[in-house]
Amino acid sequence: MQENKPILVIGLGNPGPQYVRIRHNVGFIAVEYLAGADATWKNEHEALTCRTKIDGHDVIFVKPMTFMNNSGIAVGALSRFYKIPVENIVVIHDDMDIKLGKMKEKVGGSSAGHNGIKSIDAAVGPEYRRIRIGIGHPRDFELKMDPADWVLARFDDEQLATIMSVIGEIKLF
Numbered sequence: 001m002q003e004n005k006p007i008l009v010i011g012l013g014n015p016g017p018q019y020v021r022i023r024h025n026v027g028f029i030a031v032e033y034l035a036g037a038d039a040t041w042k043n044e045h046e047a048l049t050c051r052t053k054i055d056g057h058d059v060i061f062v063k064p065m066t067f068m069n070n071s072g073i074a075v076g077a078l079s080r081f082y083k084i085p086v087e088n089i090v091v092i093h094d095d096m097d098i099k100l101g102k103m104k105e106k107v108g109g110s111s112a113g114h115n116g117i118k119s120i121d122a123a124v125g126p127e128y129r130r131i132r133i134g135i136g137h138p139r140d141f142e143l144k145m146d147p148a149d150w151v152l153a154r155f156d157d158e159q160l161a162t163i164m165s166v167i168g169e170i171k172l173f
Contacts, residue, residue: 001088001173006051006058008084009034009172010075012093012116015065021160023135024151026094027116028063030133030167035061045081047074057173060084069115076123089128090172091120096151098134101162103169105131133166 001007013019013028021029031050032039039050039061048063060082064074079089093116098104108127111117120128138145145153155163 002085005084005088006060006082007088007090007172008060008062008075008078008082009090010062010064010071010092010120012068012071012091013063014068015063019152021154022152023096023155024068024094026133026135026163027092029163030092030131030170031061031063033164033167034170034172045074045077047078049078055173059172070119071116072119072121072123075120079124086124086128089124090131091117091128092131092133092170093117094135094151095132096135096137096147098132098136099140100134100136100159101166102134103131103166104134105129131170133163135163 009031011027011031013025019025035050035052039052041048041050046064046066048065050061052059060078062074062078064071066073075089093114097112107129111121135151138147138150
């Protein structure tokens, strides 16, 4: 991480009230929580952003408003505008191949079929930090449900509480 540059923390999700509390919007849920209840969000570069200081670090939280599959449009524009190197980019997103309530981190790697990640890879390259929050797979719950429907379904209260507990464990630095 370059200390003299802001850290861009992107939460992936889809904009609009119809997507509140859905599994695919874990990234939005995370950045809203991490930014804090008093955060002031502004529109810029096809995203909602909130700039703050955390432990002496300049942090820009981002919710792309381009829909999940085009997240790279906002991420690329913001990284160029703020001159943020790829090593200062953190992307938080859902992963249905990780059990609900678990979290994994890595730098770089493949998109594993996640279209939001594919879009960001195309915009800034793949060598950014990824925080993957498990939303589970329908089979984990013994459900015969199309995975595309699963990621667009809402968390129930217990599942959301589990997700919030995991988000509370995120360490940005």
